[in-house]
Amino acid sequence: xxRIPQRAFRHPAQLVVTGFAATIAVGTALLMLPVSRxxxxxxxxxxxxxxxxxxxxxTGLSTVDVPAYWTPFGHAVILLLIQVGxxxxxxxxxxxxxxxxxxxxxxxxxxxxxxxxxxxxxxxxSVLRGVAATSLTVEAVTAVVLTTRLWLGYDYGFGxxxxxxxxxxxxxxxxAGFALWSDSLVGFATDWWVCLPLCVAVVLGxxxxxxxxxxxxxxxxxxxxxxxxxxxLSATPVLLVAGFVLVLANEWRNPETLGALAAHxxxxxxxxxxxMARTAGFNSLDVGQLGEGTLVGTIFLMFIGxxxxxxxxxxxxxxxVLLFFVIWAEVRGEADVQAFGRxxxxxxxxxxxxxxxxxxxxxxxGTMTLVEMxxxxxxxxxxxxxxxxxxxxxxxxxxxxxxxxxxxVLVILMFVGRLGPITLVSALALxxxxxxxQNPEGRPIxx
Numbered sequence: 001x002x003r004i005p006q007r008a009f010r011h012p013a014q015l016v017v018t019g020f021a022a023t024i025a026v027g028t029a030l031l032m033l034p035v036s037r038x039x040x041x042x043x044x045x046x047x048x049x050x051x052x053x054x055x056x057x058x059t060g061l062s063t064v065d066v067p068a069y070w071t072p073f074g075h076a077v078i079l080l081l082i083q084v085g086x087x088x089x090x091x092x093x094x095x096x097x098x099x100x101x102x103x104x105x106x107x108x109x110x111x112x113x114x115x116x117x118x119x120x121x122x123x124x125x126s127v128l129r130g131v132a133a134t135s136l137t138v139e140a141v142t143a144v145v146l147t148t149r150l151w152l153g154y155d156y157g158f159g160x161x162x163x164x165x166x167x168x169x170x171x172x173x174x175x176a177g178f179a180l181w182s183d184s185l186v187g188f189a190t191d192w193w194v195c196l197p198l199c200v201a202v203v204l205g206x207x208x209x210x211x212x213x214x215x216x217x218x219x220x221x222x223x224x225x226x227x228x229x230x231x232x233l234s235a236t237p238v239l240l241v242a243g244f245v246l247v248l249a250n251e252w253r254n255p256e257t258l259g260a261l262a263a264h265x266x267x268x269x270x271x272x273x274x275x276m277a278r279t280a281g282f283n284s285l286d287v288g289q290l291g292e293g294t295l296v297g298t299i300f301l302m303f304i305g306x307x308x309x310x311x312x313x314x315x316x317x318x319x320x321v322l323l324f325f326v327i328w329a330e331v332r333g334e335a336d337v338q339a340f341g342r343x344x345x346x347x348x349x350x351x352x353x354x355x356x357x358x359x360x361x362x363x364x365x366g367t368m369t370l371v372e373m374x375x376x377x378x379x380x381x382x383x384x385x386x387x388x389x390x391x392x393x394x395x396x397x398x399x400x401x402x403x404x405x406x407x408x409v410l411v412i413l414m415f416v417g418r419l420g421p422i423t424l425v426s427a428l429a430l431x432x433x434x435x436x437x438q439n440p441e442g443r444p445i446x447x
């Protein structure tokens with residue numbers, strides 16, 4: 001086998017992109033096998049590629065009815081792809097290296113740091129152990145609760161209850177949104193023992209591994225929490241409450257959604273809709289019947305997403321909050337941007353602006369492309385492209401009607417959305433350049 005030049009993967013981000021692409025390719029090949037599909041023959045290439053990309057990128061969008069189209073083997077492949085994608089290709093590889101040799105070289109640590117966003121190389125080993133322990137613990141607890149409820153409350157056989165519990169626990173913590181029920185969570189819209197554990201798993205996965213690990217490590221010393229942790233833990237409840245109020249107020253009288261339920265049963269579906277808009281993809285209400293105001297608000301929440309280095313997508317909560325503080329400082333005429341008693345560096349602000357603008361551009365291009373290619377309305381297409389880019393998985397029901405070309409547009413959006421614009425651009429860059437001089441300062445007219 002030919003040896004790959006080391007300089008071909010000089011930047012760790014290149015290995016992340018290559019690892020995800022390779023995993024998607026393997027998943028596509030497995031899903032094309034006849035054993036993966038119900039009925040005769042294997043799945044077509046585009047269908048298998050779309051499903052594999054959606055699973056690895058923990059999105060949840062699907063062009064087919066997942067429970068009916070795929071066999072138990074196909075479901076197992078999807079589950080494995082979700083776990084690998086959510087955990088991170090480089091994180092998984094680094095963990096295996098640690099378990100086998102108990103030693104980690106500099107290159108391996110750099111690769112892991114690119115995926116986990118560890119603050120320093122010395123933190124990577126503890127981060128990897130924490131990521132594994134946290135993932136397995138949350139998934140196991142969620143699976144036990146779901147298994148118990150399905151076994152005792154819905155007359156599922158024990159083996160079937162265990163499988164459904166494990167599948168949906170993994171799908172929830174990894175913010176994937178794949179379900180083994182054709183109507184997702186609509187049949188459990190008012191069941192607290194099913195929806196609430198899934199919501200908790202989604203929120204924990206969406207906070208991001210650095211936040212979870214820091215809170216566990218310094219749970220008695222909140223004053224020592226990093227700026228990143230403070231931003232995520234402060235903004236997340238605000239966004240969840242805002243989404244809850246949005247759905248409850250807009251859908252209260254909608255006979256196709258909350259209006260069909262008793263007043264006391266409308267709280268849980270509203271909460272579930274708010275949580276799942278944070279890039280999880282499960283739905284307990286018919287998304288296609290939501291009012292336009294709810295759809296617009298959901299698009300906004302999907303675009304923001306969850307915490308960095310977690311299983312959620314979007315531009316991330318930290319990016320959104322940093323942009324808010326940049327605007328606040330400019331409005332007040334302050335020279336420095338301050339947040340939670342800390343000064344925000346210029347590099348962080350540039351990164352936030354870059355991520356936000358690139359994300360807007362990608363969603364806009366994807367939306368314009370699909371509007372020209374399909375007969376669907378602008379708000380339907382915008383919802384679909386935002387859901388794909390933010391790796392959410394919610395849909396108004398048009399995913400399977402976009403055609404092969406439209407599905408490939410969503411595949412690209414899911415892939416770029418999972419890796420992040422900054423990571424993808426860094427991976428494609430041949431080398432980093434540092435300017436050794438500064439040009440004279442210019443002041444263009446703004447506004």
